[in-house]
Amino acid sequence: MGITSIISLLGGLAFFLFGMSLLGNGLKRVAGGRMETILGRLTSNPIKGVLLGAVVTAAIQSSSATTVMVVGFVNSGIMQLSNAVGIIMGANIGTTATGWILTLAGVEGKGGFTAATVFALIAFVGIILFFFCKKQTQKNVGLILLAFSVLMSGMQTMSAAMDPLKENSTFIHFIGAVSNPALALLFGAAFTAVIQSNSAAVGILQALAVTGAVDYRTAIPMILGMGIGACVPVLLSAMGANKEGKRTALIYLYFNIFGSVIMLIPYAVVCAMDLPVLGVPATAFGIAIANTVYKLAATVIQLPFTGAMVRVAKATVRDEPSDGEDAEYEENLLDERFLAYPPLALEQSGRTVHLMASAAVKNLNRSLELFGAFNQEKFDKILSRENVVDRYEDRLGNYLVRLGGNGQLSERESVLSSEYLHCLTNLERISDRAVNLAMLAKDAHEKEMTFSPEGDADMARCADAVREILSLMLTALADNDADVASKVEPLEDVISALLEQMKLGHIRRLQSGECTLDVGFIFNDYINNLERVAAHCSNIALAVLEVSDSAALQPHTYTKGIRRGDHPVFRRWLAYYQDKYLSEK
Numbered sequence: 001m002g003i004t005s006i007i008s009l010l011g012g013l014a015f016f017l018f019g020m021s022l023l024g025n026g027l028k029r030v031a032g033g034r035m036e037t038i039l040g041r042l043t044s045n046p047i048k049g050v051l052l053g054a055v056v057t058a059a060i061q062s063s064s065a066t067t068v069m070v071v072g073f074v075n076s077g078i079m080q081l082s083n084a085v086g087i088i089m090g091a092n093i094g095t096t097a098t099g100w101i102l103t104l105a106g107v108e109g110k111g112g113f114t115a116a117t118v119f120a121l122i123a124f125v126g127i128i129l130f131f132f133c134k135k136q137t138q139k140n141v142g143l144i145l146l147a148f149s150v151l152m153s154g155m156q157t158m159s160a161a162m163d164p165l166k167e168n169s170t171f172i173h174f175i176g177a178v179s180n181p182a183l184a185l186l187f188g189a190a191f192t193a194v195i196q197s198n199s200a201a202v203g204i205l206q207a208l209a210v211t212g213a214v215d216y217r218t219a220i221p222m223i224l225g226m227g228i229g230a231c232v233p234v235l236l237s238a239m240g241a242n243k244e245g246k247r248t249a250l251i252y253l254y255f256n257i258f259g260s261v262i263m264l265i266p267y268a269v270v271c272a273m274d275l276p277v278l279g280v281p282a283t284a285f286g287i288a289i290a291n292t293v294y295k296l297a298a299t300v301i302q303l304p305f306t307g308a309m310v311r312v313a314k315a316t317v318r319d320e321p322s323d324g325e326d327a328e329y330e331e332n333l334l335d336e337r338f339l340a341y342p343p344l345a346l347e348q349s350g351r352t353v354h355l356m357a358s359a360a361v362k363n364l365n366r367s368l369e370l371f372g373a374f375n376q377e378k379f380d381k382i383l384s385r386e387n388v389v390d391r392y393e394d395r396l397g398n399y400l401v402r403l404g405g406n407g408q409l410s411e412r413e414s415v416l417s418s419e420y421l422h423c424l425t426n427l428e429r430i431s432d433r434a435v436n437l438a439m440l441a442k443d444a445h446e447k448e449m450t451f452s453p454e455g456d457a458d459m460a461r462c463a464d465a466v467r468e469i470l471s472l473m474l475t476a477l478a479d480n481d482a483d484v485a486s487k488v489e490p491l492e493d494v495i496s497a498l499l500e501q502m503k504l505g506h507i508r509r510l511q512s513g514e515c516t517l518d519v520g521f522i523f524n525d526y527i528n529n530l531e532r533v534a535a536h537c538s539n540i541a542l543a544v545l546e547v548s549d550s551a552a553l554q555p556h557t558y559t560k561g562i563r564r565g566d567h568p569v570f571r572r573w574l575a576y577y578q579d580k581y582l583s584e585k
Contacts, residue, residue, distance in 0.1 A: 005161050012157030013204070019151025020098070020200055023144060046306050049086020050093070050299060057094025063198055064233045066091040067252050069344065071238050072337035075245030081313070085306040088252050089299040092227065092259075096295050098199035099288035101148075102155050102206050116156060123149035136410070158207040175213045181221040181267070185260070188225025198230035202291050206284035216286065217278040220267055223291050224260040227298075231256055237337060247313035254309060259298025334399045342413050345403050346420075349396060353420050353427070354478045356392035357540075359385050360427045361470045363434035364533060368463045370441035371526075382438045389431040393424050412547075419543040423477065426536040430470075433529045433536075440522050440529075452514045455523060458502045465495050465581050466530050473537040482548035488541035490574035494581055495534040499527050501582070 057066045070087050073079035122145050129142025178184050192201040205222060208214055231253040238249035270278060280286075302309070334352055338345040363385045366378050400417050403409070409417060443449075451459065469491045476485035506523055509515040515523070 009161035012154045015154030022147035046086035050090035053087035053090020054094035057091040058097040063091040063095035067234045068237045071245045071248045072335040074248045075241040084248050092295045096292040099202045099291050102203050103284045119149045119152045159210040179218045184218050184221035185225035188222035189229035192226040192229025193232040196233040201226045206287050209282045212281040214282045219282040227256040243317050246317045250313045251309050360431040363431050367434040367437035374445035386435050393428045419547050422543045423540050426539045430536050433533050436529050469537045476544045485541040485544040486569050487573050490570050491577045492534045492538040494577040
């Protein structure tokens with residue numbers, strides 16, 4: 001094998017691996033993240049899990065990538081460990097799709113119309129779509145066609161470069177050395193661990209089969225070893241995971257080890273019978289069949305024992321004593337594995353924003369309760385929850401910045417990421433206001449201050465309005481609901497008017513001697529904090545309007561309409577809230 005053939009082989013391998021990566025990325029873009037995000041909504045049915053895992057893996061062309069995502073789901077508490085087993089099994093089936101696609105590289109037509117001609121035509125159509133179409137969907141389809149052509153060209157180049165190896169004595173000696181089933185299995189596992197792709201390893205074996213020097217006696221244990229070697233990237237990914245994430249990665253390893261051991265039994269029987277089929281030179285088509293039969297059989301045999309796999313994984317990675325953290329708000333959804341999959345990362349970021357919003361709203365509501373009846377335990381919980389909100393802001397802010405820095409976000413994903421960053425600051429400020437209000441309530445309690453009946457009534461009515469705007473904001477943010485978000489701005493306007501009335505009423509009471517200056521300081525601080533809370537809720541609602549598909553108007557148009565007083569939705573809800581909160585004045 002000369003230097004020219006070596007260069008051709010390396011170039012073909014480069015095209016092959018690049019084509020696989022490009023094809024997976026193109027398919028993910030066309031799916032728009034739906035293939036990945038649906039994994040997090042799986043039911044407990046293991047058969048559905050197998051089917052879903054197979055479909056997703058066939059779409060993104062990587063069982064390792066699918067399993068890494070599943071590790072992230074389990075690590076974040078989104079998916080139960082028992083639900084992950086079915087997806088892992090399905091991922092192994094889905095990865096066989098690549099082997100069948102690669103068999104097309106050897107198809108020859110009549111009249112000189114070869115596979116290379118077809119791939120060239122596909123590449124031409126792909127480049128037209130990619131460069132000259134304006135719609136992103138059409139560009140993505142063009143990218144898939146180009147990736148497919150690059151993949152097949154690499155496969156053909158590798159096959160052509162390997163063809164002379166059938167006469168190379170060194171290569172023939174090497175193949176003879178690994179013809180031992182145990183060595184072939186170890187070689188397949190080591191080779192796949194190095195390139196970190198089961199699909200690519202099987203594809204290279206298919207290209208190698210063109211030499212005719214690899215028979216099924218060697219190819220089959222290599223395929224079994226490749227399944228085990230594919231676990232390496234998943235195991236590496238799980239090194240920083242919690243115990244559930246580590247257990248998920250181990251289940252993937254156990255499944256492939258057990259599957260290989262199970263399939264070695266019929267292989268050993270056939271070897272003992274010395275059937276001539278094992279000595280037949282392997283073909284790309286035959287390797288695809290062997291790989292598919294192995295993955296299907298391993299899944300069918302092990303599917304009834306998913307519970308046992310979970311128990312073995314739990315016995316390997318034992319439970320540790322609980323650290324006593326508040327599970328309601330300390331849920332860690334921001335797994336770094338999701339950074340490579342923006343739709344997943346943004347979905348989990350949205351869940352985290354909602355958790356942060358829930359904590360901030362709960363804090364504010366607790367602080368309002370302290371003015372009616374101060375409670376030290378509630379006060380302490382407010383301060384503790386403020387630390388949780390601060391951690392959310394730091395963690396999610398850094399996460400979104402890293403996500404935006406990878407350059408993979410679409411235009412809409414960038415808008416969504418900006419919305420979350422915009423919400424973080426406002427939510428953290430709401431929690432800060434809760435602490436301020438709690439401190440005011442404590443100060444009033446310690447100094448045994450009392451408000452006039454009229455002042456108490458004003459504070460109670462304003463607290464009700466603020467509770468409602470907080471509830472609207474939280475619902476709009478959780479459901480991305482533009483209709484609910486459109487109610488926030490008119491209520492914020494009413495709260496501002498209500499607070500102005502409270503200030504005027506307080507001045508009258510000061511002048512009449514009903515209130516003291518000390519009480520007045522707390523009363524004014526109470527008003528100022530609630531005014532800022534309402535403003536923060538308005539900012540968050542406008543951010544929701546910006547990204548909501550159901551929003552009739554862009555937020556800039558909406559706010560301009562409010563300033564002119566001619567926005568019909570605003571006028572309707574303004575009248576409603578004026579009647580609800582201002583009619584008593």
